[in-house]
Amino acid sequence: MNLKNTHKDIIKDQTLLKSDILMLQETWLSEQDSEKYEIPEYEKHFNNGRRRTGIAVYYRKEMFRHVSDISQDQMQLTKFQTTELDIIVAYRSERGNSVEFLNNIKSLITEERPTVICGDLNICYNATRHNRITKHLENNNFKQVVKYPTHIRGRPIDHFYHNLGKDIIVNQYTPYYTDHDGICVIIPTTM
Numbered sequence: 001m002n003l004k005n006t007h008k009d010i011i012k013d014q015t016l017l018k019s020d021i022l023m024l025q026e027t028w029l030s031e032q033d034s035e036k037y038e039i040p041e042y043e044k045h046f047n048n049g050r051r052r053t054g055i056a057v058y059y060r061k062e063m064f065r066h067v068s069d070i071s072q073d074q075m076q077l078t079k080f081q082t083t084e085l086d087i088i089v090a091y092r093s094e095r096g097n098s099v100e101f102l103n104n105i106k107s108l109i110t111e112e113r114p115t116v117i118c119g120d121l122n123i124c125y126n127a128t129r130h131n132r133i134t135k136h137l138e139n140n141n142f143k144q145v146v147k148y149p150t151h152i153r154g155r156p157i158d159h160f161y162h163n164l165g166k167d168i169i170v171n172q173y174t175p176y177y178t179d180h181d182g183i184c185v186i187i188p189t190t191m
Helices: 003-010 031-035 098-108 132-139
Strands: 021-025 043-047 055-059 065-072 075-081 086-092 115-120 158-162 169-173 182-186
Touching (some): 003 021, 021 086, 021 115, 043 065, 043 075, 055 075, 055 086, 065 098, 086 098, 098 132, 158 182
Antiparallel strands (some): 021 055, 043 055
């Protein structure tokens, strides 16, 4: 939450810096901030929305390439790709229309391609287990791996779906500098 306030902590966080790709949501950045907030040894891509929204992706350029962005008032989605995998990172504010959000997700999915969909959806997975987004993804062979609260208020609102057809390693990580947990995932490189 709020990259301006947490950047100094992120660039020192040895758990996060082991990652090949970092996907941060609710960054609160403006277009003027696009030249700031570097992380050494990573390329950066921002999908800035309105105040209190936005996505920042830091990635190893030899492994990942940016494909596309969707940026609307209450939601942002960004798609990255490797030779083996598509990654869709999403932020949806609590007021973001869930039908529109689901349609945006559908537009970014490439059939028959291994895909990860993750981010802050602001939908409690436990309380609204049968919401239209989760229901659609699970009906289309996506598995949700985040089951425990990810937010300081005790709700699992950060989701991680995949259709990889195999187990992945998931570690929920609680940094001191934000009100959301980090979801650290290891995906085997051969699909």
